[in-house]
Amino acid sequence: MRGAKLVAAAAALLALAGCGHAPGSAFSVGDHAVSRSSVDQIVNAACGVQQQTKSARATQVWAFVNAMLTATVQNDYGDHVGASYSRSTLQSELSQYQGSVDALPAKDRAAVTSFLREQIRGSLIVQSVGTQVLADKGVSKPTTAEVTNAGDAAAQKWARQQGITIDPRYNAKDYEAGAGDSSISTPVSSYAKAAQKGSTKSSYLSQLPSTQLCG
Structure with a gap:
């Protein structure tokens, strides 16, 4: 019954005004569309939505849409330019969440693991x-923030050239879910704000497996 209540709560919230830009699609980057059901599954795995108000639930939906959109942009751009990264580092970071993933219902584990992998990758x-962008500019010892900003800027520029669309039901504006005008209050939690700023690791990866940290 608990699972049914989670699904019902998700369906009620996502029946907001606005038609989708593509059937069943939460957002797309170029030709790469990510389904609303993918977003729902991750949110339902992370949040005890049956105890949430619509506005509290909305901030979490927006946060995960932004997180998934950011990761899609980063990963698709990486594939486009053939960016290299450490597979061993990916596996090492992913393994840190294994205990929390194992504590989730079996039906959610694969989706959550995939979500985490995409965020880390x-x-x-x-x-x-x-690092490469700054090296090409002659910057030999950049800070972590400089590296991140340069990489994000390159990925975002490419993605906007491909075209980014977000289903209107997520109250989107300027490539961000939850940033538009709506009768639902704008996100105020640090969790939601971090997602809108594109922080895809520190704030919500650590919180993802808990079912009680979203309210």
């Missing part, structure tokens, strides 16, 4: 790209 790609 995207971050590693940004670091790789940013």
